[in-house]
Amino acid sequence: MATKRKIPERKCVVTGEMRPKKELIRIVRNKDGEVFVDPTGKKNGRGAYVTKTLEVIEKAEQSNILARTLNTEIESTIYEELRKLVSSES
Template sequence: MSTGRKVPLRKCVVTGEMLPKKSMIRIVRSKEGEVSVDPTGKKNGRGAYISKTEEAVETARKTNKLERQLEVKIPEEVYEELLRLIRRESIL
């Protein structure tokens, strides 16, 4: 029997899959137009979720899906930080 607690699902902007929020990373655009990775999922601003896979990040980079979703140019450092986070988690 389930405990009745719903697992929050979010849609990956790259794959279109609905996945638990915990298995994704949030990228945020602030009101000032700055883009940052939001590992806590609590920063203010427009957010987009991406699956925690290197493939998803590379696809997002190639297809500009994050740029379209957040309506802003995504700096290369954001993709690098995403990959770093994913690699660090896969080691643990």
């Protein structure tokens, strides 16, 4: 009998929904305080996940939730990179 592998789920910091990790994008702040988008989801550092939709990314930017979650300033270039990632996937 084949056991079904558990799909790793993470919580979107904007919507508060638990979703499969593949439906989310990870944003990381490393120990040097640098913030970057982590498409692999494997880089070291404090991570926050957002759902891969433009609406959620817009909402994240307006509410400044990523800055609060990662406890640091978030450059607008991060949001631009997130938008590019989402539009290239859809």
